[in-house]
Amino acid sequence: MLRTNVNRGKRVNQIDSSKKKVNHVEFDAHWYRRxxxxxxxxxxxxxxxxxxxRINFFKFWIPILLVSFALFLECSRxxxxxxxxxxxxxxxxxxxxxxxxxxxxxxxxxxxxxxPQQIAVPCILCACIVDPIMGELRNIVGKKQVYIxxxxxxxxxxxxxxxxxxxxIMFLVSIVxxxxxxxxxxxxxxxxxxxxxxxxxxxxxxxxxxxxxxxxGFAPPEPIIYSW
Amino acid sequence: MKNKEMYYLKLKRSxxxxxxxxxxxxxxxxxxxxxxxxxxxxxxxxxxxxxxxxAFDGELILGIVILVANILFDIPFIESLSRNIKGK
Numbered sequence: 001m002l003r004t005n006v007n008r009g010k011r012v013n014q015i016d017s018s019k020k021k022v023n024h025v026e027f028d029a030h031w032y033r034r035x036x037x038x039x040x041x042x043x044x045x046x047x048x049x050x051x052x053x054r055i056n057f058f059k060f061w062i063p064i065l066l067v068s069f070a071l072f073l074e075c076s077r078x079x080x081x082x083x084x085x086x087x088x089x090x091x092x093x094x095x096x097x098x099x100x101x102x103x104x105x106x107x108x109x110x111x112x113x114x115x116p117q118q119i120a121v122p123c124i125l126c127a128c129i130v131d132p133i134m135g136e137l138r139n140i141v142g143k144k145q146v147y148i149x150x151x152x153x154x155x156x157x158x159x160x161x162x163x164x165x166x167x168x169i170m171f172l173v174s175i176v177x178x179x180x181x182x183x184x185x186x187x188x189x190x191x192x193x194x195x196x197x198x199x200x201x202x203x204x205x206x207x208x209x210x211x212x213x214x215x216x217g218f219a220p221p222e223p224i225i226y227s228w
Numbered sequence: 229m230k231n232k233e234m235y236y237l238k239l240k241r242s243x244x245x246x247x248x249x250x251x252x253x254x255x256x257x258x259x260x261x262x263x264x265x266x267x268x269x270x271x272x273x274x275x276x277x278x279x280x281x282x283a284f285d286g287e288l289i290l291g292i293v294i295l296v297a298n299i300l301f302d303i304p305f306i307e308s309l310s311r312n313i314k315g316k
Contacts (some may be wrong), residue, residue, distance in 0.1 A: 027311040030308075031301070031304050031305035031308045031309075032254075032305065033235065034301045034304075035254075035257050035258065035298070035301050035303075035305045036257060038261060038297050038298045038300075038301045039256075039260065039261050039298070041261055041264070041293075041294045041297060041298070042260050042265075044262075044264065044268075044290065044294070045245075045264045045267065048267065048268075048271065055290045094300040120292070125293065129293070132301060133297075135280060140260070157293070158235065160286060160287070160289045160290070160293070163286065164286075194316040201289065222283070224286025224287060224290065225268075225286070225287055225290070226275070226283070226287075228271075
């Protein structure tokens with residue numbers, strides 16, 4: 001009996017000390033934001049999920065519910081019902097407007113639900129990978145080099161997604177998509193976050209190309225991710 | 229946008245405990261993308277490589293891209309985290 005009480009006491013002490021430790025840890029908001037970005041690439045697992053009626057129901061509603069929840073949180077924060085201090089890693093300009101993560105989520109949601117996979121995949125990857133890489137490179141190299149490297153990485157992402165297409169279409173899509181993604185990232189607006197525009201602007205342009213090539217009798221490429 | 233606006237919002241002393249949520253969230257941010265990257269590579273191996281089907285090659289590249297990009301940013305994040313823990 002006595003031993004059990006001692007063990008319980010030890011466990012309580014351990015929990016208390018780990019809680020204290022956790023409360024004292026300070027996060028580097030900078031790197032936290034960066035890994036939040038790259039984490040977004042894992043949403044592509046969506047395309048691996050089986051194409052079954054029951055699962056499609058969840059594939060449609062779960063992303064909507066998640067983004068709606070984020071929208072609710074952000075509305076409450078902007079209205080002042082929830083303190084901004086509860087949201088880690090926010091920037092100054094996000095104090096009085098929605099956080100970037102919401103724009104990012106809305107962009108991903110639109111792409112996953114309303115765009116073909118061949119367009120959605122490279123656009124999501126541009127926001128997840130190219131945006132943080134360009135952000136980091138800004139501290140190391142000059143502006144021009146940042147744009148060139150960003151453009152080349154974007155182009156690579158579009159090339160791997162459209163590698164099954166006609167070679168001319170593949171290059172056209174890669175150049176247009178990469179240019180649109182880099183320009184969207186460069187032109188920062190206060191009211192519209194680049195995490196949204198870097199996804200949607202190239203996606204809209206690619207959709208126009210998609211419609212035009214279909215009109216001229218070219219088949220769009222096969223998807224690169226096949227559901228289970 | 230002005231440079232000052234790019235600064236991060238500072239937490240008040242009383243808000244520090246809310247960082248705990250982020251700490252609990254960090255393993256997910258690190259592990260899940262790596263898991264997804266490996267899943268794409270596994271899918272390529274199982275459905276593409278073993279059946280000699282080149283249709284799945286895109287999944288291999290995608291898996292590698294997701295893995296490399298995440299590991300590239302995970303390393304400085306974990307370093308900065310351990311630096312902050314040691315600093316306390």
